[in-house]
Amino acid sequence: MGDFFPPFCARGHCIHHEPTRRAGYQAYVRWGFYQTKAFGRVPRYRCTSCGKTFSRQTFRLDYYVKRVLSYEAIIQRLCSCESLSAIGRALSASTDTISNRISRAARQALARSSALSAVLNPDEDMVADGFESFCCSQYFPNTITLLVGASSQYVYAIDHVTIRRKGRMTEKQKKRRGMLETRWRAEAGGIEKSFTRIAHEVLRVYAGSKRPWFTLWTDEHPGYARVLAGSPHLSLLVREGVIRHRVVSSRVVRDTKNRLFSVNYLERELRKDLHEHVRETVCFGRNVNRQMERLSVYLHWHNTMKRHRAREGPRSNMEWVSTEGRGEKKGSKGIWEWRAWRSLTELSDAMSETWERRRRTPLLARQDYLPGYACM
Incomplete structure (x- = not known):
């Protein structure tokens, strides 16, 4: 993943979440990490302005998922007249996972x-x-x-x-x-x-x-x-x-x-x-x-x-x-x-x-x- 720096505070009501205040966001401190099977070691952060804690995964499209699938592969199959069941069979995933x-x-x-x-x-x-x-x-x-x-x-x-x-x-x-x-x-x-x-x-x-x-x-x-x-x-x-x-x-x-x-x-x-x-x-x-x-x-x-x-x-x-x-x-x-x-x-x-x-x-x-x- 490389070095990650939070672009803004994840809390919607924080002043550092607003677009006008996001530039050069530095009002945060590192707040430990947690371990996952899908993404390995995930760093956490805490906003010093509002106290909200968040992690690198908070900003990722795969936030809260337990398994990584290729979005490009799913989209290519969806746009090639494949049903959800067919996509799921090809990627060894359930239809609910594909729909998600x-x-x-x-x-x-x-x-x-x-x-x-x-x-x-x-x-x-x-x-x-x-x-x-x-x-x-x-x-x-x-x-x-x-x-x-x-x-x-x-x-x-x-x-x-x-x-x-x-x-x-x-x-x-x-x-x-x-x-x-x-x-x-x-x-x-x-x-x-x-x-x-x-x-x-x-x-x-x-x-x-x-x-x-x-x-x-x-x-x-x-x-x-x-x-x-x-x-x-x-x-x-x-x-x-x-x-x-x-x-x-x-x-x-x-x-x-x-x-x-x-x-x-x-x-x-x-x-x-x-x-x-x-x-x-x-x-x-x-x-x-x-x-x-x-x-x-x-x-x-x-x-x-x-x-x-x-x-x-x-x-x-x-x-x-x-x-x-x-x-x-x-x-x-x-x-x-x-x-x-x-x-x-x-x-x-x-x-x-x-x-x-x-x-x-x-x-x-x-x-x-x-x-x-x-x-x-």
């Missing part, structure tokens, strides 16, 4: 995505569309709204909403849906509320851009136009020409000339690479928050690790966004070693819901458990 590591990796991915959004200055149009899947049962479908760069294919934002089952059903299926909805029913107007959050994410993405206007491409879903017309802020920007909303029929050939190509391509990749989204699969998501954690890990891999094109060199989608993106690849070093802190990470509402596991899973009465270290 994916949850940790998801919080790292969210923190990295938030940091990138603060420095990237996109010079491209945006494409938005809803990706449909399901969780728990096909009686509880969901729409994951994706905001993707038109040329870079970088995913800027996502939002999740559970919707009511639609389409043709037999009488037996209708009765079954009615019975399940007595226990849990999706909120009405969920797709429009989800797109509203995505539309505001567009404004956040372009906050530092020098472009006087940008185009938002969608399909002909009537809810998208209603959102842009119904919001006082968004409708004003549309009237002034800052947001130019353009629609493309979903029946148009889905080739590279299609204006929705970037989001169509991403949806195809999700169907191909994430086992739970494959058509007619028996490997489906059973918990909404864990499903979104897996998706967050995949999108981090898609944005920063996967090549933009296999035959166009090693540049990732992040490096295609802007010159700032090309200089941020080094920032990913150490992402699977030192953990991100919730108290020091600024997240969007959708990211916060994923990090804090605040989404409700259909038919699940209790709120999902969130480890204490994830709130630090």
Whole structure:
């Protein structure tokens, strides 16, 4: 491990935990050590300002784990259409252990995505569309709204909403849906509320851009136009020409000339690479928050690790966004070693819901458990 020096106090209320007071943190003393099978001798420290004790492991992504697994190996297998059971068999670990590591990796991915959004200055149009899947049962479908760069294919934002089952059903299926909805029913107007959050994410993405206007491409879903017309802020920007909303029929050939190509391509990749989204699969998501954690890990891999094109060199989608993106690849070093802190990470509402596991899973009465270290 080499010499380790605590970068800040681990206690959230300590003055030496705040970003403005963290530089040159020296208000600590060594406080012994403890021995572990996984990490050997682990040094401890005590803050002389607040009295909080902590160790080197407090700052590591593997805090409180009893066995070391490769995050890179787990992510590579997850993004290659392997199920949790298959990953566990390959790494000789239980599915609970694999899920735990994916949850940790998801919080790292969210923190990295938030940091990138603060420095990237996109010079491209945006494409938005809803990706449909399901969780728990096909009686509880969901729409994951994706905001993707038109040329870079970088995913800027996502939002999740559970919707009511639609389409043709037999009488037996209708009765079954009615019975399940007595226990849990999706909120009405969920797709429009989800797109509203995505539309505001567009404004956040372009906050530092020098472009006087940008185009938002969608399909002909009537809810998208209603959102842009119904919001006082968004409708004003549309009237002034800052947001130019353009629609493309979903029946148009889905080739590279299609204006929705970037989001169509991403949806195809999700169907191909994430086992739970494959058509007619028996490997489906059973918990909404864990499903979104897996998706967050995949999108981090898609944005920063996967090549933009296999035959166009090693540049990732992040490096295609802007010159700032090309200089941020080094920032990913150490992402699977030192953990991100919730108290020091600024997240969007959708990211916060994923990090804090605040989404409700259909038919699940209790709120999902969130480890204490994830709130630090």
